[in-house]
Amino acid sequence: MNTRSNDFVIKIANVNGTGSASANGLLMKAIFRMGIPVVGKNFFPSNIQGLPTWFEIRVSREGYLARSGRVDIMVAMNAQTYARDLADVSPGGYLLYDSTWPRDKQLTRDDVTLIGIPLAQMVNEQFENIRARILMKNVCYLGALAALLDLDMRVLEELLKETFADKQKLVAGNLKAIELGYQYAKQHCDCPLPLRLEPMNATAGHIMVDGNTLAALGCVYAGATVGAWYPITPSTSLMDAFKEFCERYRVDPETGKQRYCIVQAEDELAAIGMVLGAGWNGARAFTPTSGPGLSLMNEFIGFAYYAEIPAVIFDVQRVGPSTGMPTRTQQADLLFAAYASHGDTRHVLLFPADPAECFHMAVAAFDLAERLQTPVMVLSDLDIGMNDWMVPKLSWDEDYVPDRGKVYSQEQLRDMRVFHRYTDSDGDGIAYRSLPGVHPGGAYFTRGSGHNRRGAYTEDADEYQDVLDRLRHKHDTAKALVPAPVVHSKKGVKTGIVSIGSCDAAVREALDILAREGTEVNYLRVRGFPFNREVEEFVERHEHLFVVEQNRDAQLKALLLLETNVERRKLTSILHYGGMPMDSRCIVSGISEALAKGAAA
Amino acid sequence: MSFMQKPRVIHSKLPKNELGLTTRDYEGSMSTLCAGCGHDSITAALIQAFWELNIEPYKVAKMSGIGCSSKTPAYFLEEAHGINAVHGRMPSIATGANAADRNLYYLGVSGDGDSLSIGFGQFAHALRRNINMLYIIENNGVYGLTKGQFSASADVGSKAKKGEVNQQPPIDPVIAALTLGGSFVARSFSGDKGQLVPLIKAGIMHNGFALLDVLSPCVTFNDHEDSTKSYAHTRQFYHPAVHADFVPQKKPIRAAYENGEAMPVELHDGSTVVLRKVSKDYNPTNRAHAYSYLHEHQKRGEIVTGLLYIDEDQREMHDISNTVSEALRDLPYAELCPGSAALEEIQNLYR
Numbered sequence: 001m002n003t004r005s006n007d008f009v010i011k012i013a014n015v016n017g018t019g020s021a022s023a024n025g026l027l028m029k030a031i032f033r034m035g036i037p038v039v040g041k042n043f044f045p046s047n048i049q050g051l052p053t054w055f056e057i058r059v060s061r062e063g064y065l066a067r068s069g070r071v072d073i074m075v076a077m078n079a080q081t082y083a084r085d086l087a088d089v090s091p092g093g094y095l096l097y098d099s100t101w102p103r104d105k106q107l108t109r110d111d112v113t114l115i116g117i118p119l120a121q122m123v124n125e126q127f128e129n130i131r132a133r134i135l136m137k138n139v140c141y142l143g144a145l146a147a148l149l150d151l152d153m154r155v156l157e158e159l160l161k162e163t164f165a166d167k168q169k170l171v172a173g174n175l176k177a178i179e180l181g182y183q184y185a186k187q188h189c190d191c192p193l194p195l196r197l198e199p200m201n202a203t204a205g206h207i208m209v210d211g212n213t214l215a216a217l218g219c220v221y222a223g224a225t226v227g228a229w230y231p232i233t234p235s236t237s238l239m240d241a242f243k244e245f246c247e248r249y250r251v252d253p254e255t256g257k258q259r260y261c262i263v264q265a266e267d268e269l270a271a272i273g274m275v276l277g278a279g280w281n282g283a284r285a286f287t288p289t290s291g292p293g294l295s296l297m298n299e300f301i302g303f304a305y306y307a308e309i310p311a312v313i314f315d316v317q318r319v320g321p322s323t324g325m326p327t328r329t330q331q332a333d334l335l336f337a338a339y340a341s342h343g344d345t346r347h348v349l350l351f352p353a354d355p356a357e358c359f360h361m362a363v364a365a366f367d368l369a370e371r372l373q374t375p376v377m378v379l380s381d382l383d384i385g386m387n388d389w390m391v392p393k394l395s396w397d398e399d400y401v402p403d404r405g406k407v408y409s410q411e412q413l414r415d416m417r418v419f420h421r422y423t424d425s426d427g428d429g430i431a432y433r434s435l436p437g438v439h440p441g442g443a444y445f446t447r448g449s450g451h452n453r454r455g456a457y458t459e460d461a462d463e464y465q466d467v468l469d470r471l472r473h474k475h476d477t478a479k480a481l482v483p484a485p486v487v488h489s490k491k492g493v494k495t496g497i498v499s500i501g502s503c504d505a506a507v508r509e510a511l512d513i514l515a516r517e518g519t520e521v522n523y524l525r526v527r528g529f530p531f532n533r534e535v536e537e538f539v540e541r542h543e544h545l546f547v548v549e550q551n552r553d554a555q556l557k558a559l560l561l562l563e564t565n566v567e568r569r570k571l572t573s574i575l576h577y578g579g580m581p582m583d584s585r586c587i588v589s590g591i592s593e594a595l596a597k598g599a600a601a
Numbered sequence: 602m603s604f605m606q607k608p609r610v611i612h613s614k615l616p617k618n619e620l621g622l623t624t625r626d627y628e629g630s631m632s633t634l635c636a637g638c639g640h641d642s643i644t645a646a647l648i649q650a651f652w653e654l655n656i657e658p659y660k661v662a663k664m665s666g667i668g669c670s671s672k673t674p675a676y677f678l679e680e681a682h683g684i685n686a687v688h689g690r691m692p693s694i695a696t697g698a699n700a701a702d703r704n705l706y707y708l709g710v711s712g713d714g715d716s717l718s719i720g721f722g723q724f725a726h727a728l729r730r731n732i733n734m735l736y737i738i739e740n741n742g743v744y745g746l747t748k749g750q751f752s753a754s755a756d757v758g759s760k761a762k763k764g765e766v767n768q769q770p771p772i773d774p775v776i777a778a779l780t781l782g783g784s785f786v787a788r789s790f791s792g793d794k795g796q797l798v799p800l801i802k803a804g805i806m807h808n809g810f811a812l813l814d815v816l817s818p819c820v821t822f823n824d825h826e827d828s829t830k831s832y833a834h835t836r837q838f839y840h841p842a843v844h845a846d847f848v849p850q851k852k853p854i855r856a857a858y859e860n861g862e863a864m865p866v867e868l869h870d871g872s873t874v875v876l877r878k879v880s881k882d883y884n885p886t887n888r889a890h891a892y893s894y895l896h897e898h899q900k901r902g903e904i905v906t907g908l909l910y911i912d913e914d915q916r917e918m919h920d921i922s923n924t925v926s927e928a929l930r931d932l933p934y935a936e937l938c939p940g941s942a943a944l945e946e947i948q949n950l951y952r
């Protein structure tokens with residue numbers, strides 16, 4: 001076999017609760033530090049201990065960050081899934097297993113090279129403690145992989161030392177376990193394999209981090225002070241991260257007191273209520289959640305829309321309906337979020353495609369929520385939120401000033417003859433608000449019942465409609481304020497892809513593959529709702545559009561049909577909704593087949 | 602018409618408080634409730650209490666859920682911001698508002714349906730967090746606004762206007778508050794302004810969650826003789842256990858309070874509540890005692906009222922979470938943003 005450096009997929013099959021995550025994370029980070037683009041996807045069960053998990057690492061010289069659909073090296077550490085894991089290996093691939101125990105002869109494949117390493121045996125001889133034996137088995141296969149793949153051992157050691165900086169004893173144990181695996185592989189296998197790592201310089205200026213962490217960091221930088229939440233996978237780590245950042249950067253150095261307030265609510269109804277109470281009272285407030293939580297929040301979201309209260313909601317989407325598959329990814333909350341709650345409601349949505357965008361869109365979400373006085377939902381997903389992605393390093397503009405929107409000051413209220421809460425004095429559909437406790441002249445009654453432009457209760461048809469129409473106008477104003485789409489387009493190309501969020505990496509890889517096959521396709525990735533003018537123009541100027549998204553019901557397509565003038569016949573869906581992050585194959589085949597059938601010129 | 606502006610008549614003879622304001626300055630728009638509704642009496646007591654406390658109306662945030670009772674914040678403190686949340690969810694709104702600015706006065710007005718049925722969870726949790734607010738339940742044993750269905754506070758055997766008899770045991774917010782760890786638990790009656798006004802004042806000044814359950818008969822759906830939440834029934838079985846006098850910070854506590862039956866409890870801001878035990882064997886600082894006393898009297902069909910429990914040392918939400926003393930919403934952005942150097946430092950972790 002020809003050597004294939006820096007372009008392969010390692011998949012590690014483990015049992016959850018055995019401490020494999022840290023070993024797998026170390027492997028990925030070591031590759032990253034060798035300057036080689038890499039991405040890791042964690043497939044884990046909704047369970048604490050004893051069920052199968054997989055960690056898939058794609059090493060990609062080209063910098064492709066989606067899954068590839070291949071498995072070149074399987075590390076089969078879970079007897080329960082062994083047969084299935086063996087079947088998963090791509091022809092010509094390798095499978096590393098623990099040869100401590102005899103293996104079923106039936107379970108081999110002619111086109112897969114098996115590599116047996118007596119992990120348990122070696123580890124048990126060297127470690128006394130039962131827990132250490134379980135943990136060190138993981139570190140031991142890491143050592144074997146290092147030899148097989150030619151991983152830079154100095155990088156690995158350095159990483160270990162950093163990871164366990166304050167636990168020197170652990171460093172020694174880990175190094176010993178690595179050495180066991182490393183030496184065994186060196187002595188018994190043909191190292192390195194044709195699939196191997198070669199140092200590059202393609203990760204400088206990048207970081208490796210998950211989207212929930214950066215969304216939380218965005219909240220800190222946006223100046224959010226109130227966070228309310230109810231734990232739910234896959235959003236929980238967002239509030240965990242916010243808390244950690246705040247403990248570090250939001251404590252008054254003199255008094256030791258907190259410049260933030262986090263409330264773990266009794267449920268999501270209360271979490272969103274707290275966010276609205278805080279937003280109404282002038283603080284930047286947010287709640288992270290996922291589908292079931294967003295369902296509970298519906299009544300309040302409609303209230304916030306109608307009473308015009310700023311709020312930021314992070315919906316880290318997971319597989320629905322209902323409880324669905326809590327640890328799998330999807331983009332199936334689009335329609336629901338766009339029109340959440342009863343009555344005529346429509347919301348502002350942001351769609352990050354990777355962790356870096358989670359950071360920037362978190363900041364943008366607070367600006368938009370206060371500018372537009374309405375809930376803004378950031379729709380990421382489990383893949384973005386919980387997996388580590390390689391993204392360009394973030395920078396911060398020191399001149400950034402939060403947009404607190406139209407809020408009358410004490411002086412303005414004092415000098416005003418009369419204040420009317422819901423009057424559109426600027427013509428953009430956005431009225432001025434006042435905050436409690438600032439000036440008597442600013443008092444008004446916030447209500448979810450019918451009200452007129454003065455803020456008074458009404459059941460009068462004209463007065464009611466007047467406010468409802470202004471809200472529609474305000475939502476149209478939002479079109480120009482939400483982040484513009486990202487467009488890759490060449491003149492003259494008549495076929496386009498419209499996609500969203502975490503499909504991005506797969507779409508971009510598909511575009512390269514299609515281009516190599518001679519098919520040019522343009523691409524627009526929407527980043528906000530209501531749709532920006534550029535979205536309208538893109539769908540108008542292309543003759544055939546493939547709408548790529550991760551749900552069954554073509555929800556992005558439905559939104560395009562509802563909210564733009566695009567003709568239905570132009571749109572072809574490419575859907576992926578099994579819960580695994582999407583890869584380029586379904587896009588390439590979907591487009592190639594459609595084009596072959598002559599669906600598009 | 603469902604919204605009426607109240608004519609502003611200047612009565613120069615009305616007494617003024619220390620801010621130079623009359624009770625008129627503490628009123629709101631005209632009530633649209635049924636004539637004789639208990640809720641309107643509570644509104645009047647609130648006006649009186651805020652006026653007597655010399656609180657500037659705009660320093661108060663009024664919050665409510667949905668129901669006849671929840672409409673009342675429109676009828677007092679016109680110069681205060683008000684918010685009518687959704688049904689049963691006022692406690693979360695109050696929690697968030699309080700999180701944003703701990704330095705305003707928070708007043709929540711709710712109904713028995715709003716707090717004990719749909720909103721029981723939020724009520725319990727706001728209480729448990731000891732949010733610094735006065736929380737009034739205007740308790741009439743029915744859903745007024747939806748026309749007379751039994752609420753969760755209706756007593757067993759209580760007859761609805763249409764003749765139906767309630768068979769389910771009631772939820773008593775006072776007993777619930779005692780068992781959930783409430784730091785200020787009181788009950789009163791809309792028809793007893795003398796008892797109600799000082800309780801409201803003490804509740805406003807209490808540093809924590811003050812629950813005030815006020816029996817407030819619904820004249821339209823639940824004021825007939827078979828109802829246990831009627832004026833007649835309430836008056837007959839009324840059992841005051843402790844009377845509370847509120848003494849503001851500056852006034853010295855009268856000597857009379859200091860001996861015998863009176864018991865001064867100093868509040869956070871230096872003002873005092875003087876508890877006079879109407880019932881000699883009552884101890885309002887012992888939770889277990891309060892609970893068993895209430896239980897005893899409830900069995901006899903008596904409605905125990907007064908400031909039934911107080912613990913001024915229980916820490917409120919911000920004290921527990923160690924929040925800065927300024928309002929979070931007013932913190933300058935420079936104190937909130939870690940800046941670009943910190944961002945650099947943070948990102949080293951992700952290399």
Ligand SMILES: Cc1ncc(C[n+]2csc(CCOP(=O)(O)OP(=O)(O)O)c2C)c(N)n1
Pocket residue numbers: 667668669670671688711712713714715716739741743744745746747752
């Ligand atoms: C989610 C929801 N369900 C039902 C209602 C209808 N509703 C309005 S007020 C009310 C009951 C109010 O009873 P209570 O809180 O006791 O107030 P009262 O009118 O008796 O003062 C109900 C059921 C609603 N507004 N929202």
Ligand code: SF4
Pocket residue numbers: 633634635637638639640669670741745746818819820821822
């Ligand atoms: S229906 Fe009952 S509670 Fe409602 S306003 Fe009339 S008397 Fe009051």
Ligand SMILES: [Mg+2]
Pocket residue numbers: 668712713714739740741742743744745752
């Ligand atoms: Mg009621």
